[in-house]
Each structure stands twice: as structure tokens, then as C-alpha cells.
Amino acid sequence: MDSALVIGGTRFIGRHLVADLLAHDYDVTIFNRGTRENPFADDDRVDRVEGDRTSDSALEAAATTVDPDAVFDCVAYYPKDVQAATRIFADCEAYVFVSSGAAYGREEIPKREGETPLESCTAEQARDGSGETYGARKAEADRAVFAAADRGVEAMSVRPCIVYGPHDYTERLDFWIDRVNRFDRIVVPGDGTNIWHRAYVEDVASALRIVAERGEAGEAYNVGDRRLVTLEELVRLIADALDRAAPRATETASGERSEPRASSVEAVAAGPRELEAGGIELDDYVLYREYPHVLSTAKLAALGWESTPLEEAMTRSVEDHLESDRGGREHGPDREAEERVLGILDTF
Incomplete structure (x- = not known):
């Protein structure tokens, strides 16, 4: 052809x-x-x-x-x-x-x-x-x-x-990249093992x-990606990609050394009870799905198709996000609501 x-x-x-x-x-x-x-x-x-x-x-x-x-x-x-x-x-x-x-x-x-x-x-x-x-x-x-x-x-x-x-106009992944890029504590709905x-x-x-x-x-x-990751693992993957795409300064203005994003970010799992403190429900978060959604890709692979390694795919995605004006913030709860959830979790 x-x-x-x-x-x-x-x-x-x-x-x-x-x-x-x-x-x-x-x-x-x-x-x-x-x-x-x-x-x-x-x-x-x-x-x-x-x-x-x-x-x-x-x-x-x-x-x-x-x-x-x-x-x-x-x-x-x-x-x-x-x-x-x-x-x-x-x-x-x-x-x-x-x-x-x-x-x-x-x-x-x-x-x-x-x-x-x-x-x-x-x-x-x-x-x-x-x-x-x-x-x-x-x-x-x-x-x-x-x-x-x-x-x-x-x-x-x-x-x-x-x-x-x-160029993902849906901004679904952008929500998570934005969260990881801006905050050190990331609320992950459920127990973090969700797979979509x-x-x-x-x-x-x-x-x-x-x-x-x-x-x-x-x-x-x-x-689909040949290797799947949970939602909590996705947060780690994004943090690592942010370090590769835009390494943080090794020293702050006060002379203190800053940590790489991957080292400083904390994924905090929150179930329905904890999320209720912020008026949040599990499915308010994009890419959360209660039952795992997994597609077999063996048939396509048999034609000679190969998928891009996740680390490489995520680095390209993060680089594009950083160069864009996409935030995806409408795909999840307000940060103020999440802060209330984090406050409740800190008391446990």
C-alpha cells in the first residue's frame, strides 16, 4: 500500500x-x-x-x-x-x-x-x-x-x-500530571490498586x-500498553518522568538541596469514608474504575506490533504537558477538598 x-x-x-x-x-x-x-x-x-x-x-x-x-x-x-x-x-x-x-x-x-x-x-x-x-x-x-x-x-x-x-485534548492524564507536578502529597482514590x-x-x-x-x-x-500499572504506580511513573523532563534544581536559594520529584511525592490512598470529609466520591477522579479494565493485546502483537516502554511514553507525555496550557483540573476534585481529606488522614 x-x-x-x-x-x-x-x-x-x-x-x-x-x-x-x-x-x-x-x-x-x-x-x-x-x-x-x-x-x-x-x-x-x-x-x-x-x-x-x-x-x-x-x-x-x-x-x-x-x-x-x-x-x-x-x-x-x-x-x-x-x-x-x-x-x-x-x-x-x-x-x-x-x-x-x-x-x-x-x-x-x-x-x-x-x-x-x-x-x-x-x-x-x-x-x-x-x-x-x-x-x-x-x-x-x-x-x-x-x-x-x-x-x-x-x-x-x-x-x-x-x-x-x-496533544491529548481530553486532558485525562493531564489532571494527574498537574497534581504530581504541583503537590507533594497526591490523593489516590481507593487503595491505589485500581487498574484502567x-x-x-x-x-x-x-x-x-x-x-x-x-x-x-x-x-x-x-x-493498549503491554505493561499495566495501578493508579498509585502511575503517580510514581509521572514523578519519575517529571524528573527526566524537567529536573529540579539541586540547590535552593537558601542553600538547601531539593529532592527530585520522585523522591518527594507521596501517594496517599483514600477510601470512601476518608473522601467523604472533602465531599468527594471515588469516581470523581478521572482514570479511576472500580473493576479493572484490561484488554489482551496478544492478537495485535502477533502481527509484529510493539508498544513503547512506559517510561519513554510517559516522559513524552509529561514534556508535552509542560509545554502546553492543559491542566485537566476539571477531571477531579478541587485541591481544597483534597486538603480536608488529607487532614482527616493525618489524624489517624
Whole structure:
């Protein structure tokens, strides 16, 4: 394959996908409405076609204009979007849909492609745009991929878990980086052993390309970090990355030596009873999930995919955070509320 059409392509996953495709000598065209800044505007290796991906006629025009070998659908949020795209790009060598680990409909560890059942989806849910139906819509879109493959379309699906990394507009990880960067005591909800599988964005990008090149039509592939860490371990990982990205001064103005962030930060676990002192609930914290969410990535690894070492992925994420104005502070309780919790814990 030599040419690729990326539906989306300028914001987060799509942005990294375009960079990955360019690094592997693809001719790349992005298709979007042009409502956001295009980071590839000055890159003559990237063409752009303007249009709304929810418009079948716009997609058909793009298919005719670009005639891509591979299509990557980064912004399909409704089953009808995938049904239309798999029809319009039926003659391409590969159509890859960005699904989600939220498509799984059963809590088990780990969730495996083809074994763990998907969410059911009613006709009403398929049209609903709320967060409550996100997983159901992605599951139904996956079924549209499988149906297209049954018709002979080279359609495949990639299911990321929680995606993080540079240019992450969701600011979910930014909340935790901001906390660790500003405070020495970090409140961690629960007992600190919570696990919500995460996926570094550059690994998601490479997974999409590898699935297009080597995947099998009608199959879905999970993608996530090959090594998982608990929420408490995530705090330590961020602290270490802050030391690598922006080492603290070895000596303060008063002549005292300052400690590295990793040495000075304390993760303080707080259960429901302790959090109540600050009017906080466990799920007020982003990246907290009561039941572990873990995806098997063995199927993707069998295609030759590899994940970035966690330390490297986190350092890049932290560096990007420090250079941005993202804080993610809306993703968790106010610090004043946490201070009340810490005060209660100090009395125990």
C-alpha cells in the first residue's frame, strides 16, 4: 500500500497516525471539515480534502478524488457512519475503523477479541450521541465492520483502551500530571490498586497502520500498553518522568538541596469514608474504575506490533504537558477538598 486517506487526522489519534504513515513513506490525504487547526498545513507531503464525514456524498467525492489504498476512520461515532464508509470504500485494500475497548459488554480480565461479548445496541442507542451509549455505538459499528468483511470488504477494527500522550485534548492524564507536578502529597482514590488499561497514542497509530498492512478482514484488534500499572504506580511513573523532563534544581536559594520529584511525592490512598470529609466520591477522579479494565493485546502483537516502554511514553507525555496550557483540573476534585481529606488522614 502506498496511499492513505485519514478521516479526521488533525487532533489526536489521527494526528499521530498521519505522522506514523509519513514515517513509513505513505502518500497521505486527510479528510475533515477544517474547523480545527491543521498541524500539517505547511507539510507538502499531506494533502487535504474538506468535507463532513457524516455526509455520504462528501465521502464519495473523497473516494473518487483520492482513490486511496487504505482508509483510516478516526471519527466514526455512529454505526451508520461505518456502514456508509465500508460501502463507499469497498474497493480499497484496507478499511480500518477506530473502535474502543468500551465496546465490550462483559466485565472480565482480560477482555479478548472474539471471546468477550460486545455491548448490545438498540436502534435508539445507535442514534443517541450521549456518553452513556458510546460503547454500544462502537460495538454496533464493529458489527458493521464484520458484516462488510462478509461481503468481501477488507474491513478491520482496532479497539484502543484509554488513550494518552502528546496533544491529548481530553486532558485525562493531564489532571494527574498537574497534581504530581504541583503537590507533594497526591490523593489516590481507593487503595491505589485500581487498574484502567491505557494506550500510548503513538502505539495506537502504529497499530492502525500495522492492522491495515497485516490484519485480517473481519477481525478486531485490541491495543493498549503491554505493561499495566495501578493508579498509585502511575503517580510514581509521572514523578519519575517529571524528573527526566524537567529536573529540579539541586540547590535552593537558601542553600538547601531539593529532592527530585520522585523522591518527594507521596501517594496517599483514600477510601470512601476518608473522601467523604472533602465531599468527594471515588469516581470523581478521572482514570479511576472500580473493576479493572484490561484488554489482551496478544492478537495485535502477533502481527509484529510493539508498544513503547512506559517510561519513554510517559516522559513524552509529561514534556508535552509542560509545554502546553492543559491542566485537566476539571477531571477531579478541587485541591481544597483534597486538603480536608488529607487532614482527616493525618489524624489517624
